[in-house]
Amino acid sequence: MTVLTRRRLLRRAALSATAATAARVSVRPTAGVAISAASALTAACDPDSPDADPNPERRLGLRFPDGFRWGAATSAYQIEGAAKEDGRGASVWDTFSHTPGRTRNGDTGDVAADHYHRWASDLDLMKDLGLRTYRFSISWPRVQADGTGKANQRGLDFYRRLVDGLREREIEPMATLFHWDLPQALQDVGGWENRDVAHRFGDYAAAVFEALGSAVPVWLTINEPKTVVQNGYLGGHHAPGLRDPEAAYLVAHHLQLAHGLAVRALRASADARIGPAFNLHPCYPVDDSPEALAATHLYDGYENRLYLDSVLRGAYPRDVLDDLGPGSRMVRGIKDGDLAVISSPVDLVAVQYYTPYYVAPSGDTEVRWPTSEAFWQQIFPDGLFDTLTRITRDYGPVPLTITENGLPCPDVLGADGTVDDPGRVEFLRDHFAAAHRAIEAGVPLESYHVWSLLDNFEWAEGYEQRWGLVYVDYPTQRRTLKRSARWYQRVIRDNEV
Known part of the structure; x- marks a missing residue:
């Protein structure tokens, strides 16, 4: 890895990790008129904003294909609690x-939304919403406390109860094997920098498949490997909290290898479908200059093609490998046969969409659209269309599912016991x-999972941001359906926006 590449990757990570108050300098809409960050946030979530749709629930007359499945998503560490x-x-x-x-605020996931104890009532809530599919994750340290060895039967029993409860309520389970909660014991021996951890993941996957197998019709392997790489090993604002570009892209390779090993483990043990879960960001040049086009292509390589190409084409993008350099830990870490494992045939690809990137000739990015409470999120529904059609165009008709899409709003429980979040309704309507x-x-899009079912522990943001369709009052753990949930209930019932 060249010094220039290392500096550029760390600069990108630093920009993404900048506090919201520092990062929200201005937002440039396509008309080129600068608006303040405050008005950008207002446009996303405030019903009194002049930019807000006064009737976000109006019907668009868009009917989805028969059999299309509507759902919601969560992850283990963010909702389960019961940490010990x-x-x-x-x-x-x-x-x-x-x-x-x-x-x-020093927040932790020790209690989160207490789903571990409230799973049955939460499933009843899902049934009331009319969910057809529910995407959740399995906690690796709940199944293997140290990441190796015999599976913890009590942990497996929890997920068996959850899966059986979903099926009893006619909700299709979609399970993710890894959503960032690596057992600390494996981190102590190097974490994802250690190639052996990818093989331990394959063993863990095999244990879970043996226990749950075909009871779960759809499995996802690794949730957002790019986020582990960029936030955990470049920016340092997610676990394990490192800032090391050389380690980061070796981690990327081992995560992709772990994905392939899990796919092979499923093929050997269960009759179910399986695929990766990628957060994909469409990348657009800020202008038509050759420099901006070249910078955008490389940016897209790190954001999207590094993950898509290796799984769906059996090769890492040449421009990214060249940029990292032949001496980089990632390039040196690729062994014979690795890409054959990584590209083991998948049945579907899970797409998670939140924001576009606009890339300048320097490789830095600009903000072009209103942002949400999450300062990094630009509200641009057309980016979802571009992402979905790009996959089909570039990689063929692999079945797709949307497994995360949503935004945070400053939701407040009203005196009348309701939560009014018209901004979320408008956001979801436009993305639908x-x-x-x-x-x-x-x-070939099969299903759509809104992020998230419940307000929850939002990683480094703790409990400050609320992304859920369902409001959680953390002191009492009382659940309240928001306006967006009631609206979504109708969308599901009618299969129409």
């Missing part, structure tokens, strides 16, 4: 969140419309 119960071991996120200064347009353009 029934044999669960410590994860890197337990360690990270308990380290002073790592999370907002983009997905519908992609289907009409020939994209």
